[in-house]
Amino acid sequence: MATAEDSGRSPSSAGEDCPLCHGTGTLSWQQPQPTAGVLRTIELPCPHGCGEHWKHPEAERDRVVEQPDRTPDRIRGNADEANSIGAEFIRGALRNWGFLDGDQDRPK
Known part of the structure; x- marks a missing residue:
């Protein structure tokens, strides 16, 4: 898994608090469940690189197209x-x- 240093975002400075995670390294919020009255706590690594690792959400779903090493030959039609x-x-x-x-x- 990619580390914060390898991600497209730069990690926050050590002396400053991150405006997103406030130095915890994770983003957390409560989200309602489909059943009424139940809240679920969601936590994700901070996208500023404060946490252990961070990966773009599209990459987690394997929807990122990576550049191939060699262009494949096109089939003639x-x-x-x-x-x-x-x-x-x-x-x-x-x-x-x-x-x-x-x-x-x-x-x-």
Whole structure:
């Protein structure tokens, strides 16, 4: 697990109290449960790096895209095949199908 030094945030100075955790290293709050009248205490490491470790919430859910070492080869599809045919093939097919007459066949 990443430490506070490895995170994207810098740790708070040792002599100052953190405005988020007030020097405890954890953020805590009470949150109501679905059942009425019950409060649950939630605690998380301080995002300023005051706690033992901190990891971005998106990284905890494996939703962070990391840069690959090598770009994978792209699989060629129908668009690639159509782009590689060339204009001469298309002109010949249109001529054979009767879409080109003598005037349109000549380059301008």
